[in-house]
Amino acid sequence: MVSMPVLVLEDIDKSFGGLKAVSGFNMSIDQGEIVGLIGPNGAGKTTVFNMISGIYKPTAGKISFLEEDITGKSPYVVCQKGIARTFQNIRLFRENTVIDNVMTIFHPRVGYNLADAVFRTPRFKRREEEITSQAMELLVALGLEDRAYDKAMNLPYGAQRRLEIARALAGRPKLLLLDEPAAGMNPAEVVKMVELIKYVKDKFSLTVLLIEHQMGMVMKLCERLVVLDFGQIIAAGLPAEIRSNPVVLEAYLGKGAAV
Amino acid sequence: MENLADQIINGLQLGLMYALIALGYTMVYGVVKLINFAHGDVFMVGAFVGYFGFTQWGMSVPLAVLTAMVVCSALGVIIERIAYRPLRYAPKIAALISALGVSLFLEFFSSLKFVFGPNYRVVQRPFEEVHWNVLGLNITNIQVIVFVTVLIMLALLQFLIYRTKVGMAMRTVSVDHNAARLMGVNVDNTISMTFAIGSAFAAAGGVLYAIAYPQIHPFMGIMPGLKAFTAAVLGGIGIIPGAVLGAIIMGQVETLTSAFLSSQLRDAIAFFILILVLLVRPTGILGRNEPDKV
Amino acid sequence: MPDKNRKKFIIVLIATIAVYAVIRVLEGTEIINPYWQRVLDQALIMTMGALGLSIIYGFTGQFSLGHAAFFGLGAYSAGLFAKLYNSDHSMFLFIVSLLIGAAVAGLLALLIGLPILRLRSDYLGIATLGFGIIVKVGMDNSNKLISALGGATGMSGTPQIANFDWLFIFLILIVLFVRNFVYSSYGRACTAVREDEIAADVLGINTTKIKVMAFVLGCALAGMAGGMYAHRYPFLHPSSFDFLKSFDFLLVVVLGGLGSITGTVVTAIAWVFLLEVLRFVLGETFIDFRGVIYALILIVAIIMRPQGIFSGKEVGFLVPKPFDTLVGRKDGVNAGSGS
Numbered sequence: 001m002v003s004m005p006v007l008v009l010e011d012i013d014k015s016f017g018g019l020k021a022v023s024g025f026n027m028s029i030d031q032g033e034i035v036g037l038i039g040p041n042g043a044g045k046t047t048v049f050n051m052i053s054g055i056y057k058p059t060a061g062k063i064s065f066l067e068e069d070i071t072g073k074s075p076y077v078v079c080q081k082g083i084a085r086t087f088q089n090i091r092l093f094r095e096n097t098v099i100d101n102v103m104t105i106f107h108p109r110v111g112y113n114l115a116d117a118v119f120r121t122p123r124f125k126r127r128e129e130e131i132t133s134q135a136m137e138l139l140v141a142l143g144l145e146d147r148a149y150d151k152a153m154n155l156p157y158g159a160q161r162r163l164e165i166a167r168a169l170a171g172r173p174k175l176l177l178l179d180e181p182a183a184g185m186n187p188a189e190v191v192k193m194v195e196l197i198k199y200v201k202d203k204f205s206l207t208v209l210l211i212e213h214q215m216g217m218v219m220k221l222c223e224r225l226v227v228l229d230f231g232q233i234i235a236a237g238l239p240a241e242i243r244s245n246p247v248v249l250e251a252y253l254g255k256g257a258a259v
Numbered sequence: 260m261e262n263l264a265d266q267i268i269n270g271l272q273l274g275l276m277y278a279l280i281a282l283g284y285t286m287v288y289g290v291v292k293l294i295n296f297a298h299g300d301v302f303m304v305g306a307f308v309g310y311f312g313f314t315q316w317g318m319s320v321p322l323a324v325l326t327a328m329v330v331c332s333a334l335g336v337i338i339e340r341i342a343y344r345p346l347r348y349a350p351k352i353a354a355l356i357s358a359l360g361v362s363l364f365l366e367f368f369s370s371l372k373f374v375f376g377p378n379y380r381v382v383q384r385p386f387e388e389v390h391w392n393v394l395g396l397n398i399t400n401i402q403v404i405v406f407v408t409v410l411i412m413l414a415l416l417q418f419l420i421y422r423t424k425v426g427m428a429m430r431t432v433s434v435d436h437n438a439a440r441l442m443g444v445n446v447d448n449t450i451s452m453t454f455a456i457g458s459a460f461a462a463a464g465g466v467l468y469a470i471a472y473p474q475i476h477p478f479m480g481i482m483p484g485l486k487a488f489t490a491a492v493l494g495g496i497g498i499i500p501g502a503v504l505g506a507i508i509m510g511q512v513e514t515l516t517s518a519f520l521s522s523q524l525r526d527a528i529a530f531f532i533l534i535l536v537l538l539v540r541p542t543g544i545l546g547r548n549e550p551d552k553v
Numbered sequence: 554m555p556d557k558n559r560k561k562f563i564i565v566l567i568a569t570i571a572v573y574a575v576i577r578v579l580e581g582t583e584i585i586n587p588y589w590q591r592v593l594d595q596a597l598i599m600t601m602g603a604l605g606l607s608i609i610y611g612f613t614g615q616f617s618l619g620h621a622a623f624f625g626l627g628a629y630s631a632g633l634f635a636k637l638y639n640s641d642h643s644m645f646l647f648i649v650s651l652l653i654g655a656a657v658a659g660l661l662a663l664l665i666g667l668p669i670l671r672l673r674s675d676y677l678g679i680a681t682l683g684f685g686i687i688v689k690v691g692m693d694n695s696n697k698l699i700s701a702l703g704g705a706t707g708m709s710g711t712p713q714i715a716n717f718d719w720l721f722i723f724l725i726l727i728v729l730f731v732r733n734f735v736y737s738s739y740g741r742a743c744t745a746v747r748e749d750e751i752a753a754d755v756l757g758i759n760t761t762k763i764k765v766m767a768f769v770l771g772c773a774l775a776g777m778a779g780g781m782y783a784h785r786y787p788f789l790h791p792s793s794f795d796f797l798k799s800f801d802f803l804l805v806v807v808l809g810g811l812g813s814i815t816g817t818v819v820t821a822i823a824w825v826f827l828l829e830v831l832r833f834v835l836g837e838t839f840i841d842f843r844g845v846i847y848a849l850i851l852i853v854a855i856i857m858r859p860q861g862i863f864s865g866k867e868v869g870f871l872v873p874k875p876f877d878t879l880v881g882r883k884d885g886v887n888a889g890s891g892s
Contacts, residue, residue: 076756076759100744107742114739114766118737120733131738170756346856353855356855364849370844371845527691538668538669541673541676
């Protein structure tokens with residue numbers, strides 16, 4: 001296996017006021033891996049995501065993506081470099097159509113300018129056609145093509161989660177961050193979501209970092225896990241090791257559970 | 260130097276009156292997140308009621324103030340009931356437009372001949388203005404009345420909000436309507452109460468304003484209302500000490516600009532400072548800049 | 554599909570010419586007298602300015618309470634240019650002056666927008682309101698800098714060139730401009746910012762750039778509308794451009810329904826006519842009630858339709874057909890729903 005680190009986080013700290021949300025966080029993800037970031041509620045998982053995607057600036061430490069320092073870069077710059085994400089509490093462009101949600105993300109490489117749009121030049125038409133087909137391909141890949149022209153807010157919950165993934169893929173990411181993609185889903189839907197993530201990962205040759213609470217899903221999907229509690233890594237390793245790690249059990253279930 | 264000190268006192272007088280109006284804006288914003296554009300016009304109605312009280316209905320000044328406060332409380336509650344409550348869970352902008360409508364309604368309705376009439380009225384003060392010279396400062400009895408009244412009212416409000424059940428309910432509702440409801444708070448009544456208290460304060464401000472700057476008319480509420488709202492934003496909207504702080508700053512800026520620079524530039528400078536403050540502190544001086552929940 | 558688009562285009566073209574012809578005929582037979590013609594022209598100017606705010610607030614979600622300031626900046630700068638250099642009513646210089654109006658408003662929008670568009674919702678509203686008041690104070694004192702601007706006494710002397718024909722043509726062009734902007738990648742980015750600024754940012758949209766762009770374009774449209782105003786109404790006065798006028802633009806855009814070109818156009822025209830019709834209906838005895846009734850209509854309208862009249866909906870010809878795709882497209886997929 002060629003192991004080239006896609007994402008490296010070194011000694012990351014983040015505090016809000018006096019509160020330390022994340023401290024001494026180190027992680028490295030290789031090309032093509034699916035890594036799970038788990039931990040109890042409030043452990044700081046989403047904060048890590050927010051730092052990677054540029055919403056928060058780390059108080060200390062360095063984040064590199066494909067050997068380039070991206071610490072403190074604006075979110076849109078980070079995304080244009082190849083990191084896209086989904087949100088724990090779905091954040092679609094609710095009033096817009098499903099296909100518009102996806103097409104919007106092509107904007108940085110739209111390939112025409114304002115004058116082309118206003119005068120509807122041949123270049124505008126050609127690019128719009130291409131973008132429409134590419135967006136439609138993504139919708140097909142995620143099984144949303146029938147709802148392309150519905151408002152995003154009118155999709156059922158599971159479809160909204162899939163649309164979030166389609167939208168993230170429209171950014172042509174190399175690294176995809178998924179924040180609880182199966183939250184609120186029933187077991188059957190979770191199974192489908194696992195399949196979908198595997199499929200998408202292969203089809204678009206992605207590296208995936210995933211936050212999830214559904215242990216079943218994490219165990220099935222992830223090659224490696226990092227466990228966070230109170231802002232610090234308490235364990236890291238293969239799913240099978242983590243499952244029986246007493247420290248992890250204690251963090252999740254409280255003292256004495258490991259016995 | 261003495262002139263500067265005098266102007267600072269004048270500015271304080273203006274600022275404290277703005278504070279009475281700003282409190283209503285900030286309290287209402289706190290509980291329903293609405294810029295109540297009609298608030299300046301409630302202030303105007305208060306000024307008229309007080310004026311009629313001590314000129315035509317033979318009331319003493321304190322009684323006139325009290326009457327104005329009662330009338331405007333009722334007005335505030337009715338406005339909320341009719342124009343804002345139906346829109347409480349509609350997009351925020353809808354209630355704002357409704358507030359604009361109410362503001363225009365109060366202005367034009369008051370201008371009708373059988374209501375207050377469209378003209379300026381000169382207010383006959385119920386007492387003579389007396390100038391005192393204290394330690395070289397020029398102080399008037401009107402300023403003393405304004406200071407004392409506003410300080411008493413601020414103390415009263417502080418007590419109301421932090422020491423009574425109503426105040427606790429208001430603080431709860433300002434955090435989350437649904438959570439407040441689940442905790443057994445009567446949200447509708449609390450919001451009505453907030454409008455009542457805010458409007459009463461504006462009314463008191465209106466009567467004091469009419470005595471201090473003795474000329475009233477149906478459109479008199481627009482500018483003070485706007486300034487007071489700006490003051491509330493400057494201090495950090497939704498935060499009560501912020502409203503007072505913002506109002507005092509606003510009063511000083513205006514008075515000092517008029518006195519030493521140019522009265523024509525007064526409003527421009529006041530709003531220029533507002534924009535500058537917002538650029539440095541996007542949620543006002545005392546506002547908390549919470550990171551977005553993602 | 555292109556055939557369908559062409560057919561639609563021809564229908565719309567014919568309809569537009571028909572509307573124009575009907576108005577001109579009514580004008581010729583004096584069913585529309587000069588008084589109502591003035592009202593109609595004012596409605597068209599209001600529509601142009603309101604479309605600018607529609608881009609800023611309706612489509613991009615940036616709350617502005619200072620729109621009239623940009624309208625006024627356009628009126629004064631275009632008016633001044635024409636007053637000084639276009640006394641012989643050259644059509645070319647007329648268009649130049651309109652562009653100057655748009656450019657001045659747009660440039661100021663850029664300067665003020667870059668810093669303040671970082672602010673959110675109500676804070677942005679109050680900052681733009683403050684900017685509007687500063688501009689108004691500037692207009693009141695403008696004669697101290699350039700005496701021809703007249704300051705608080707107002708300015709006259711702009712050649713009165715903008716007749717109904719010009720207004721009609723420009724309005725059509727502006728509607729097309731807004732539609733083509735909205736239904737493009739730029740428009741999608743704008744609505745994305747409106748719907749969820751953080752998500753748009755995280756997914757690669759330079760939100761600052763989009764917000765500033767929408768603000769500048771919207772304000773430039775207001776400036777152009779102002780330029781038209783200066784060429785249609787001989788007397789410019791700072792009080793015509795104060796914050797109450799900004800509220801007029803706002804309520805048109807909101808009552809029309811956010812994110813709807815149709816709504817803005819229809820409501821702007823209806824609102825201007827409503828005011829005049831009220832004057833007409835009430836007669837001299839009840840004219841004092843005009844403001845009261847106006848206010849009541851506003852309150853009742855917004856309570857009955859809090860989403861606005863055409864929220865997110867457009868009449869068909871304002872929505873370009875989406876491009877046909879080779880994949881996944883099935884017959885019967887409805888393409889009509891607007892942003």
